[in-house]
Amino acid sequence: MPKLTAKNYYSHETDWEYMSFSLYKDFKNCEAAALAKLNEDWQPTSSPTPLLVGNYIHSYFESPEAHQAWLDRTETGAKTNRELMMTKPTKTNPDGHLRAEFKLADQMIQTLKKDRFFNYVYMPGEKEVIVTGKIGGHEWKGKVDSLVLGKGYFCDLKTVDDIHKKHWNDENQLYTNFIEDRGYIMQAAIYKELIKQSFNKNCQPFIFAVSKQTPPDKSAFDFQGDTKFLMQEAIDEIKENQGRYWQIMNGEVAPKHCGKCEYCRLTKELSGFQHVTDIEVD
Ligand SMILES: [Zn+2]
Incomplete structure (x- = not known):
């Protein structure tokens, strides 16, 4: 089993050894796509900008050194992140200028930076802590944004379009908030369990969210009240579903499309007809 480091944490090599929240979510969305991604046969053509914005903000609050290192880093291709943040050079502006998304990211940073509560709760923690452990007999990995072991809590920092936007939940046929929609309750439950196994300490989860609005909105959330039950449900769900995902990874079971x-859509081949009344709509 390869030892997890900051360098190999996101590599597909370690994804074969450890389940993670994002891999589990990939499998839940589409088993065939998740496996193709793991095999490096296919990559989603998502816009890299939201991810860059998220990493830009996270590294800022990690440390000045981490932020500089991130700016100088070359993720893919030849350009550094610092270069990717700029618009294309023109005659009148040979250096280009900072893209609008990153001007907004700077505002998002400022709103958290000057917030006393955020400084008191999030900032003292150890940043980007890698945790591992077993859930339902399988190896899992996680990376905690800010861990304050001494006071028994951990925080994740999330960027979101609008904290109050509603999201349709097809499974339960109701609207939910972005935290439920993105599965962050499950993520909190996983991290809580991995922290317990890594450090032998029960920690409670918090989320700090900052929005991409002008001016940015911000909120701090705990997982008390009914959320506690939802966290237990999420762990139970993992235990029920993950066996199949591991079997797919081991080549014992064929993935469902x-x-x-x-x-x-990219790999689809028609093999016959379906009834008009059987079209799934959501
Ligand atoms: Zn699919």
């Missing part, structure tokens, strides 16, 4: 996602 969801039939609707980017990967499935």
